[in-house]
Amino acid sequence: MALRPSWKDRFGPYLLSLFILGLFLLVWEGATRPPRFDAKGKTEDQLTTMEFNGDIVKDAAGHYLWNPDKVKGIPGPMKVFEKARTELGEAFVKKGTNDHGxxxxxxxxxxxxxxxxxxxxxxxxxxxxxxxxxxxxxxxxxxxxxxxxxxxxxxxxxxxxxxxxxxxxxxxxxxxxxxxxxxxxxxxxxxxxxxxxxxxxxxxxxxxxxxxxxxxxxxxxxxxxxxxxxxxxxxxxxxxxxxxxxxxxxxxxxxxxxxxxxxxxxxxxxxxxxxxxxxxxxxxxxxxxxxxxxxxxx
Amino acid sequence: MSFLKVDHVSKLYPVLDDKAKRGESFVVFRDVTFEIRQGEFLTMIGHSGCGKSTLLNIIAGFDQSSTGGVILEGREITKPGLDRMVVFQSFALMPWLTAFDNVRVAVRQAHPDWPPEQIRDWTQKYIDMMNLHGAEQKRPAFLSGGMRQRVGLARAFAVEPKVLLLDEPFAQIDALTRGGIQEELVRMWNATRNTVFMVTHDVDEAILLSDRIALMTNGPEAELAEIIEVTVPRPRTRAELIDSPDYVRIRNHILHFLVKGAKKSKHTGKDAPAAPAIESKPELQPTT
Missing domain, CATH: 1.10.3720.10 (MetI-like)
Incomplete structure (x- = not known):
């Protein structure tokens, strides 16, 4: 029994790797989370213009949010993950001369x-x-x-x-x-x-x-x-x-x-x-x- | 006509590191002359630096003599060849080949016209003779020192050279293993009656194996002092050897020589008082 490497010795380092990865993703997510849209102090006209421009969108409850498709700065991990999923989903598709999977x-x-x-x-x-x-x-x-x-x-x-x-x-x-x-x-x-x-x-x-x-x-x-x-x-x-x-x-x-x-x-x-x-x-x-x-x- | 003749061989190196002496030569050994009969086992003993390994390299063809030459069956030696196989102190096995393949490469080179099965059978024969059965598929790194040198000996014997050159073959093998391999070498030599030239520090090894022992004085400017006939009857085993009076006498003579007689006066380069002579009268003179 004692000769077999313990569970901790065998998988410990990999768990640590996973932990580091998780921590990194958390920090990434935290650092790139878009700021909450604050509608205070803006007139209805301004809001409509912003919505028309695509800067903000209305959610199901009728509150305004920053448009997630128009964020400035570095995208968060979820966005990259989404992108990866679409790209990998059509990995071997040729859409055009220069648009290959x-x-x-x-x-x-x-x-x-x-x-x-x-x-x-x-x-x-x-x-x-x-x-x-x-x-x-x-x-x-x-x-x-x-x-x-x-x-x-x-x-x-x-x-x-x-x-x-x-x-x-x-x-x-x-x-x-x-x-x-x-x-x-x-x-x-x-x-x-x-x-x-x-x-x-x-x-x-x-x-x-x-x-x-x-x-x-x-x-x-x-x-x-x-x-x-x-x-x-x-x-x-x-x-x-x-x-x-x-x-x-x-x-x-x-x-x-x-x-x-x-x-x-x-x-x-x-x-x-x-x-x-x-x-x-x-x-x-x-x-x-x-x-x-x-x-x-x- | 002699079989192998070492004829007035000297080895000199030009002095390069000392300005005052530039143009002069550093003499390792001078005018070494002896002959080896066919089927004879001759061993050379001397202190480190007397040039005995250099002499072996000259006979092998790895090194060139400065003056004189080595003649094998009437032809001068100029380069290495399959008629003179060397067993190296460092084993010199190819670490990327298995024990079997290390021997097989040599057999294939010696007999390029043989079909693969014959090469394999011949290789196996020598592997078995050196008690390497079971280690064939191991690489040298996974063999002990003793096993490695068994492969080295199998490789050399399998080629059936005219002369076998053993360069301190057991120096890197621990003392307990050494005895076993020495007796195997005796057995192999008895079976094949190869002509052997060996170089060693080990007096007991020399007496166990040799027909004659050549003694070199200390280098630089070493010279061949004498050649002793080993009168101990064959077959010899290490156990019987110790009790043989001839063994004790010869051993003492060599040890006296190595401790005292091998020293030379530095100024004249001449021999210091010689070792005490052996009481009985075997041929102590170089048999030329």
Whole structure:
């Protein structure tokens, strides 16, 4: 009995999470609750004009309230929840050329992200292995990498847009640029710092260059490569949202911006939350995948 | 013609960190010459820094000699190869492969033309010979030090190299486990009669396993002092060894050498008074 974790140990942290969430929603609700409309000191004419303008509405009992659809400031959680319900209800509906359901938008973002990230990672790992295995190549290419590395992937956008003349490919290339450098640097480091023993074994066994690469070098550097991919993954995820915003390419980031253009702040908040959940889901999936390639060092 | 000949091998490093001595060389060991017969087990003993592991690396082909060379069956050694397998002090197992796959990779490289079943059966044979049954599918991180080195030995033996190079193979294994593995190595060696060159600090281990023991003086500028014939009859077990008068005599001789004789005068680089000679007359001279 004593060996089983107590109810408190197992669920306590999650209860605390729920509590924090509840507290946050309460504070949010409290801070954004619309002020009560005070009809005192206003003439019947003024009230009629305000009602006509849509500033106030009459409830069932005949009292005036501020119009809940015309609130200024940040909308409360209930409004965002309502918005989310409508959006999720028509997640896969195409209403027009630019008005696609949230499920479709998320799908576009994930496709765009995966295309850029996979292409960037393949190039980065190849480049990293090459310079990791060759000291002269590393020394020759290092200055370029050091200069290119700190450039924000978004800074490439005008040049890319000008070169490829297509926002669809530009968005993918921005993600590509964002996923390049951390993987290059980590792969080169990982390949360069492989334990001498493993290379000695490969030499004893007279492995060919390719066999050595696939049976010794890449597995030995795998933990470092995966660490690099993970950093690239985050940086690519951060880049994909503003790329969509700036290029007007349909996606979760695009939704954020279009809702802002609609002055639909609930929509903006909903879109931000969607970006967060999509990022979390992708990172979770990546973590599961990465676990397949890690091992315990001896 | 000798099987393996280490011929006037010296290892020097250029001095880089001292301006006054720039251009001079730091000599690890000088003019080491000996031969190993086919099927012989030769062990080299010396203090840390005498360059014995460097010499092993030169024979393996990982390192280059500064002068002289190593000749195996009439051909000079220039690079590592499947004819000389090394058992590493640090085991050098691939941590991402299971025990079985660590051995199988080596078998596959040694016999690229074999079908997969034959490679698997051959691997299994050596896994079983090293008493690794049941641990095949475990990765090295989940094996004890003793088990890891069993995998290392299985990998080396499975390739059936011409020469087996053991680089302080049991130094990282606790004393109680060590005895068991040493006896397994004796058994394997009796079965295969591989030619073995081993490097160790452990005098008992050297006497248990070796046909001859080479003694190195202290580095830098270490030299091969003498080669002792281990006259204790085989098969040897650790239990019988302790009571053998030859064992006691040889052990004392080596310990005297290591405590006193291995020291050299720093100024001349020449040997200090030699260790007391062994009373009886086995070949104490390098058998060249």
């Amino acid at each position: 949230i499920g479709l938008l998320v799908g576009y973002t994930i496709k765009r992200f995966m295309a850029g990230f996979l292409a960037g990672s393949v190039v980065a790992i190849l480049l990293g292995v090459l310079i990791g295995l060759s000291k002269p190549l590393f020394l020759a290419l290092n200055p370029f990498i050091q200069v290119l590395k700190p450039i924000s992937p978004l800074a490439w956008m005008p040049l890319l847009l000008y070169s490829v003349k297509d926002p669809f490919w530009t968005a993918i290339l921005v993600v590509f640029m964002a996923s390049l450098w951390p993987t290059v640097a980590n792969t080169a480091f990982g390949v360069n710092s492989i334990r001498k023993d493993y290379l000695h074994v490969a030499a004893l066994l007279e492995m060919s260059y390719l066999r050595r690469l696939f049976t010794v070098v890449l597995p030995a550097a795998a933990p470092a490569i995966i660490a690099g991919l993970r950093i690239s993954f985050g940086s690519a995820l951060v880049a994909v949202v503003p790329a969509e915003m700036l290029l007007g390419e349909l996606g979760a980031g695009y939704l954020t911006w279009i809702e802002w253009n609609n002055l639909d702040i609930s929509g903006v908040i909903f879109a931000i939350l969607v970006v967060g959940f999509v990022g979390y889901a992708l990172d979770f999936a990546f973590g599961k995948l990465a676990a397949l390639f890690t091992y315990t060092e001896v």
